[in-house]
Amino acid sequence: xxxxxxxxxxxxxxxECPHCSVIFAKWKxxxxxxxxxxxxxxxxxxxxxxxxxxxxxxxxxxxxxxLVYGWKFPSFLPVTEGWESFMRVLFPLAxxxxxxxxxxxxxxxxxxSQFIMVAGGTTMQLLLPAAFFIHFLRRDNRAGMxxxxxxxxxxxxxxxxxxxxxxxxxxILITGISGAEGGGHDWHYMLGKLGLLKYCVGVxxxxxxxxxxxxVFAPAAxxxxxxxxxxxRSHEI
Numbered sequence: 001x002x003x004x005x006x007x008x009x010x011x012x013x014x015x016e017c018p019h020c021s022v023i024f025a026k027w028k029x030x031x032x033x034x035x036x037x038x039x040x041x042x043x044x045x046x047x048x049x050x051x052x053x054x055x056x057x058x059x060x061x062x063x064x065x066x067l068v069y070g071w072k073f074p075s076f077l078p079v080t081e082g083w084e085s086f087m088r089v090l091f092p093l094a095x096x097x098x099x100x101x102x103x104x105x106x107x108x109x110x111x112x113s114q115f116i117m118v119a120g121g122t123t124m125q126l127l128l129p130a131a132f133f134i135h136f137l138r139r140d141n142r143a144g145m146x147x148x149x150x151x152x153x154x155x156x157x158x159x160x161x162x163x164x165x166x167x168x169x170x171x172i173l174i175t176g177i178s179g180a181e182g183g184g185h186d187w188h189y190m191l192g193k194l195g196l197l198k199y200c201v202g203v204x205x206x207x208x209x210x211x212x213x214x215x216v217f218a219p220a221a222x223x224x225x226x227x228x229x230x231x232x233r234s235h236e237i
Contacts, residue, residue: 054228058220062213070209074201078170079161097155101125102174115193118186122162125155146222153214156207163187164204167197 003010003017016023050056104124109117129151136144165171166187169179179185191197 054224055217055221058217058224061220062217065216066209066213069212070205073160073164073205073208077161077164077201078168079165091154093151093154094158097125097158098174100128115190118189121186122159125159126152129155142222142225146218149214149218153211153218156211156214158211160204160206160208160211162204163191163207164201166191166200 002008003020006017006020008017008019010017010019050059101121101124104120104122104127105117106120108120108123111117129148133145133148133152136148162171162185165179166185169185169188171185172178173184175184179188187200188197191200191203196203
């Protein structure tokens with residue numbers, strides 16, 4: 001007899017093939033053997049996990065809100081001094097951010113580059129809360145991470161108004177006068193150097209949408225995770 005698997009001769013009444021070691025009683029034709037399903041693409045597995053994550057609905061809410069307000073962003077311009085003052089009352093962090101911004105100019109100015117010195121204010125506004133975020137991330141402190149993410153979002157929103165004002169320079173600066181009056185405007189200088197001054201509103205819109213996304217997502221995700229943890233504990237009892 002010949003082995004049905006490898007086709008080589010095998011002794012009559014033998015239980016397995018001496019060549020390929022297949023057990024005749026368990027052998028099945030290839031077309032009858034179950035074909036394992038191909039593994040799902042990694043991105044599909046990631047999306048499936050994200051959809052079942054407590055952060056899914058907060059991310060959806062943040063995305064819709066960011067798209068709506070990002071689209072409406074030009075209607076908020078020009079930003080008035082009264083709105084800036086209101087923001088500092090509503091979010092005391094905004095007043096702290098002003099000091100951080102000015103400190104960034106001084107710190108990055110030590111590098112000796114005019115462009116880096118001017119960009120240092122905005123850079124410091126983002127670097128400092130990002131550093132705190134990493135600190136809380138390493139300690140798995142969700143409340144701290146949510147606070148820092150919200151803080152970064154608030155900074156991005158503030159930066160967006162400054163960026164969008166680069167062309168007309170109507171915003172009253174820390175000097176007490178507008179950039180157009182000679183107060184010095186960071187984003188007019190930076191976008192001018194980069195040849196992007198005519199796109200200042202579009203760049204500001206991107207900053208604003210990103211900021212709104214973080215400001216909505218951070219507290220919503222913190223609340224959603226707290227609810228999920230409470231449900232998990234109740235099931236364990």
